[in-house]
Amino acid sequence: MTAPDVSILIVSWNTRSSTERCLASIASSVDDGTRYEIILVDNGSRDGSAEAGEGREDVRLIRNSGNRGYAAGVNQAYAGARGKMILLLNSDVQLTPGSLSALVRFLRRHPDAAGVAPLYRYPDGSFQPHYYRLPTFASSLALATGFRFLPPFARRFRSYRMLDEDFSCPRPVEQPSASCLLLRRSCLPPGSVLDERYPIFFNDVDLARRIAGAGGTMWMTPEAAVVHELGASTRLLGDTLRARHHLGSLVRYLQTTLPRALLVVFRIVVLADRILRRLLRREGEPPLRDVWRALRGDPAPLPDWDVRPWIVYFAAIPWASEAHRQHELARQLARDYRLLFVEPAGLGSSRRMSVEQVGPGLWRARPATLLPLGRLLPAVNLVNRRVAARRLRRWLDERPGRRLLWIDEDLAAPVVGRLGESARVYDATDLDWTFTRRWNRPHLRRALRRAVGSANLVLVSSPALPRHLPTNGTRPVELLNACDPERFRPKGPQAEALASIPRPRLGYAGAVDERAFDAALVAAVAARRPDWSIVLVGPSSPAARRRLDGLVNVHLLGPFPYREMPDLVRGFDVGLIPYRLDGLADYVLPKKFFEYLAAGKPVVTTPLPAFRSLDAPRHEAATAEEFVAAVEVALAEATHTGHARDRRKAALANTWDARGAQLRTLLEAIGGR
Numbered sequence: 001m002t003a004p005d006v007s008i009l010i011v012s013w014n015t016r017s018s019t020e021r022c023l024a025s026i027a028s029s030v031d032d033g034t035r036y037e038i039i040l041v042d043n044g045s046r047d048g049s050a051e052a053g054e055g056r057e058d059v060r061l062i063r064n065s066g067n068r069g070y071a072a073g074v075n076q077a078y079a080g081a082r083g084k085m086i087l088l089l090n091s092d093v094q095l096t097p098g099s100l101s102a103l104v105r106f107l108r109r110h111p112d113a114a115g116v117a118p119l120y121r122y123p124d125g126s127f128q129p130h131y132y133r134l135p136t137f138a139s140s141l142a143l144a145t146g147f148r149f150l151p152p153f154a155r156r157f158r159s160y161r162m163l164d165e166d167f168s169c170p171r172p173v174e175q176p177s178a179s180c181l182l183l184r185r186s187c188l189p190p191g192s193v194l195d196e197r198y199p200i201f202f203n204d205v206d207l208a209r210r211i212a213g214a215g216g217t218m219w220m221t222p223e224a225a226v227v228h229e230l231g232a233s234t235r236l237l238g239d240t241l242r243a244r245h246h247l248g249s250l251v252r253y254l255q256t257t258l259p260r261a262l263l264v265v266f267r268i269v270v271l272a273d274r275i276l277r278r279l280l281r282r283e284g285e286p287p288l289r290d291v292w293r294a295l296r297g298d299p300a301p302l303p304d305w306d307v308r309p310w311i312v313y314f315a316a317i318p319w320a321s322e323a324h325r326q327h328e329l330a331r332q333l334a335r336d337y338r339l340l341f342v343e344p345a346g347l348g349s350s351r352r353m354s355v356e357q358v359g360p361g362l363w364r365a366r367p368a369t370l371l372p373l374g375r376l377l378p379a380v381n382l383v384n385r386r387v388a389a390r391r392l393r394r395w396l397d398e399r400p401g402r403r404l405l406w407i408d409e410d411l412a413a414p415v416v417g418r419l420g421e422s423a424r425v426y427d428a429t430d431l432d433w434t435f436t437r438r439w440n441r442p443h444l445r446r447a448l449r450r451a452v453g454s455a456n457l458v459l460v461s462s463p464a465l466p467r468h469l470p471t472n473g474t475r476p477v478e479l480l481n482a483c484d485p486e487r488f489r490p491k492g493p494q495a496e497a498l499a500s501i502p503r504p505r506l507g508y509a510g511a512v513d514e515r516a517f518d519a520a521l522v523a524a525v526a527a528r529r530p531d532w533s534i535v536l537v538g539p540s541s542p543a544a545r546r547r548l549d550g551l552v553n554v555h556l557l558g559p560f561p562y563r564e565m566p567d568l569v570r571g572f573d574v575g576l577i578p579y580r581l582d583g584l585a586d587y588v589l590p591k592k593f594f595e596y597l598a599a600g601k602p603v604v605t606t607p608l609p610a611f612r613s614l615d616a617p618r619h620e621a622a623t624a625e626e627f628v629a630a631v632e633v634a635l636a637e638a639t640h641t642g643h644a645r646d647r648r649k650a651a652l653a654n655t656w657d658a659r660g661a662q663l664r665t666l667l668e669a670i671g672g673r
Contacts, residue, residue: 074193198249244290317344324429
């Protein structure tokens with residue numbers, strides 16, 4: 001079999017769309033009969049990158065079970081390459097028509113050239129400076145520290161990056177990027193192209209140094225142009241891991257080129273620079289222990305297949321309570337992200353942090369609480385949260401990926417900026433300060449201001465919430481509560497606990513307390529209509545129970561598991577939301593409203609502000625007399641097919657799936673993907 005002129009070596013890692021564009025661009029890059037073969041090595045991708053080359057007659061596919069790194073992947077492809085020339089081609093590069101032929105012609109016309117790179121362009125067509133000189137001590141300091149902003153080092157940095165050079169005509173380049181680099185095979189060692197001690201970064205720098213040491217010259221030519229997306233794979237590492245890999249590989253390179261004394265100076269200066277960055281709270285910086293490992297020449301382990309971004313979700317309720325907005329949104333987010341659900345700290349102390357996986361893409365963390373009473377004492381909360389953040393970050397650093405911080409619990413505000421997050425979301429599910437004693441409210445209000453003030457995106461579960469929140473310059477976005485209409489479908493079993501309770505049954509599912517629940521209103525309605533059964537499902541407070549004492553038609557069933565709630569709701573004739581209008585919770589839009597509607601039940605509610613702009617069927621009443629009249633109308637409608645259809649339709653317009661789709665769009669807009 002005739003050997004091809006060029007072997008094209010491509011390594012992919014979770015870059016399917018880029019890989020598809022790259023492969024599609026190759027055929028038109030040849031306009032002179034140049035023969036080529038394509039060898040695609042996939043490093044254990046889980047996004048279908050390997051499938052991009054599967055079934056193509058012009059592609060030889062090598063599948064790895066895990067991520068072996070870029071250098072190892074190139075060497076794996078090189079071992080089977082038959083071409084007289086070797087093209088290193090990143091999966092995020094698209095060749096333009098005739099570009100490969102132009103590179104081949106250049107090497108044929110310049111027998112002294114060891115390799116040649118094209119002119120790089122960004123996707124918008126602008127010039128991409130992707131040519132370098134070999135690193136020196138000064139340029140390495142400029143690259144690794146803030147020294148590059150100081151005039152003497154700034155000049156060295158620009159010279160290293162060749163930012164002031166002319167690339168309008170062919171010219172030698174000490175170190176052209178290997179994103180697209182055509183090499184003469186006779187200038188390469190027989191066994192491997194790249195040194196695998198540099199798994200991601202600086203392998204092309206080491207290659208250029210070795211070629212130069214052997215007397216070879218590298219070139220670039222503008223006669224060939226390519227489009228480079230830049231970093232399609234490396235951005236998946238996240239800022240923290242990418243920074244460690246880059247610094248660790250740079251140090252490995254300097255270990256082979258610098259005298260020992262200069263390397264010691266380099267390490268001291270870089271360490272001081274990183275300590276200063278930490279003191280200044282610069283985002284995206286690796287922990288100092290990782291900086292030290294990198295300065296010893298350890299780039300870090302290669303990440304495995306799951307490179308989806310992380311959402312670190314500080315929730316106001318535990319995972320086991322299962323019935324709330326937080327759980328529904330967490331499950332929605334876990335479809336496209338890896339989500340770490342961090343439970344709230346209790347009043348006690350626990351030095352142990354535990355993390356366990358509770359679903360696909362979903363982990364629950366119980367953070368360490370070094371000191372007791374953190375929910376009551378600001379200084380203690382600050383210490384506990386910072387300790388928790390340090391341990392959580394250590395856990396996350398071992399599972400690389402970009403991070404988004406989600407705050408649902410105001411007291412979690414001290415973790416802001418301590419998890420290496422690239423963006424922050426504040427979800428106003430409730431007003432936490434309304435759940436505590438008056439003397440503790442200033443503590444929680446300060447935490448609320450900090451949490452909202454740090455957010456790139458503020459969400460509200462009710463249209464009545466924004467006026468209760470501090471401002472931070474961004475307009476809150478309504479991500480309203482919703483329901484799972486399949487769980488609360490009208491047809492299905494009814495709870496046995498209701499069998500002995502006579503109809504009509506007016507049902508309420510939720511906390512029976514004095515904060516939100518209007519026990520006085522319910523008692524007055526029950527007294528006026530003793531022929532109605534009022535069924536209250538949920539935990540109750542002593543004060544609320546005292547208001548309902550002696551009313552034989554009020555049935556306090558206590559709490560039930562959320563999985564049994566659909567059976568209970570199906571046994572109601574009317575769903576009630578008797579919330580106080582002068583209390584601390586009249587800003588809410590209860591998700592039980594949509595659950596009642598999904599089950600086809602008419603709803604009678606007090607006129608909560610959140611309902612004013614909501615287009616959904618309901619009956620509103622403020623006084624006991626109005627409530628009785630509204631329930632009578634609701635009971636008359638209860639079995640009417642048309643009304644039940646309208647209620648179900650309103651529920652289907654307010655599903656958690658719809659909220660999840662809205663949420664994913666919002667997160668993309670703030671760089672959450």
